[in-house]
Amino acid sequence: MRSPLLRLAAVGVAALALSGCVSLLPKSKPADLYRFGQPLAAEAVAAPAGTVGVLRANALFQRESSGDRLLTISQGKAAYIAETRWVAPAAVLWDAAVLAAFDSDPGHVRIISRGEPASAAYILRLDVRNFETQYDRGPKAAPVVVVRVRGALTSGTSGGVVSERIFEKRVRAADNRVSAIVPAYDKAVADVLAEVVAWTGENAKAS
Secondary structure (H helix, E strand, O other): OOOHHHHHHHHHHHHHHHHHHHHOOOOOOOOEEEOOOOOOOOOOOOOOOOOEEEEEOOOOEOHHHOOOOOEEEEOOEEEEOOOEEEOOOHHHHHHHHHHHHHHOOOOOEEEEOOOOOOOOOEEEEEEEEEEEEEOOOOOOOOOEEEEEEEEEEEEOOOOOEEEEEEEEEEEEOOOOOHHHHHHHHHHHHHHHHHHHHHHHHHHOOOO
16 A cells, blocks of 8 residues: 555656646737728817718628637638737727728718717617638638628618618738738728618618
8 A cells, every 4th residue: 555655746746747738838829900981070070961870780690700719711711810809809800890881981970989979860770790711712712801791771760661772892912911901801891881881871862
C-alpha cells in the first residue's frame, strides 16, 4: 500500500505536468476589427415641410452572418474568415447604417424608432436575406459580396401593403484579401440603402 506521502508526491507531479501543458498551449492571434456603413452625419439634415413618419419594424437578418464574423460561401460550403471580426454584430451595424442613410437624406421621410413618441403613417420592414462573401470563381479568385434585402412598406393605419420589393447588390472585391473585401461590403450596403431610401420616399406619401 502506497504511503500518504507518496500519494501527495504523485499528485504534485501530475499537477506540475498539467500546468506545464496549459502554459505551452498556443495563443490565438488577436482578430482584426472592421466596420461597414456610413458614419452618422455630424449635423442632422433639416426636415422639409410635409415630413412623413415611418416606423421601422423588427426584421430578420440572415442568422449565419448576423454576428461579428464574416461569412463566406464556396462551392456550397459555409465558413468564416479567420482572425477577422466586425467591430459589432453585423445586424447592429446594419441598423446603424439604415438610420444614417435616412438621416442624411434630404427627403420627406423621417424614421421613427419603437418607443419614440411620434405617430407613423407607414411601417417599414427590411429583412436581410443574404449578407455574405461568395467565392463564385474559385477559392483563390476575388469574391463577390452579396447583400440582398426584402423591403415591405405597409400603412400605419390600415395595415395594408403599400409596396414590396427585393433589393440586391453584388460587388466584386478588388482582390482576395480582407482589406479588399470589407470595402465591397461598404459599397454594397451603401448602394442597397440608397435604393431603399429612394423607394421609401416614392411610396410614403404625405397625407
